[in-house]
Amino acid sequence: QKEVEQNSGPLSVPEGAIASLNCTYSDRGSQSFFWYRQYSGKSPELIMSIYSNGDKEDGRFTAQLNKASQYVSLLIRDSQPSDSATYLCAVTAGAAGNKLTFGGGTRVLVKP
């Protein structure tokens, strides 16, 4: 069983719509949760971090965390073609310092 799982996609959304990405993790000791965006051939870029249950909003992005269900999601509102990328979910266990465990990523395609 993979430690962090994501639907590989591609997730195709029309421009202006909401993109909804999901991620589940197996380690109940995970304490910190992150969403990275990665364009093809580029390095991952942090777009959201969340540490406690509930929602966290930053601009067009909203992260949601449910530790009981071991589930974290990312919503992208008013999707733009520039949002087309692979989105990586990552978690850390506190005892491991800042070692990130990544999911396989979800490819998002925003169509004009």
Next chain:
Amino acid sequence: NAGVMQNPRHLVRRRGQEARLRCSPMKGHSHVYWYRQLPEEGLKFMVYLQKENIIDESGMPKERFSAEFPKEGPSILRIQQVVRGDSAAYFCASSPEQRLLSLFGPGTRLLVL
């Protein structure tokens, strides 16, 4: 204030050769993490180092791979006797403290012919 630097950005090696990947962390960062991204896959943790110490190498392949972070100079990821399966993007990330978020470098794309 330069970010995390990696070089070379692209590296081509023939099977059996050695590959040396360098990572210069951000100024003031003494913690370095190496990750590997195989084609069409997510990133996998390889090793975590502080100056002159390997803290966690649980993600390193048992053979041919080694890493160091000397007191002076960049962190080095060394791959001996490369094979085609080593072809991947290798990313380095650095942070100033263990529990603070690390920043990624641009990566080194290794191609083994």
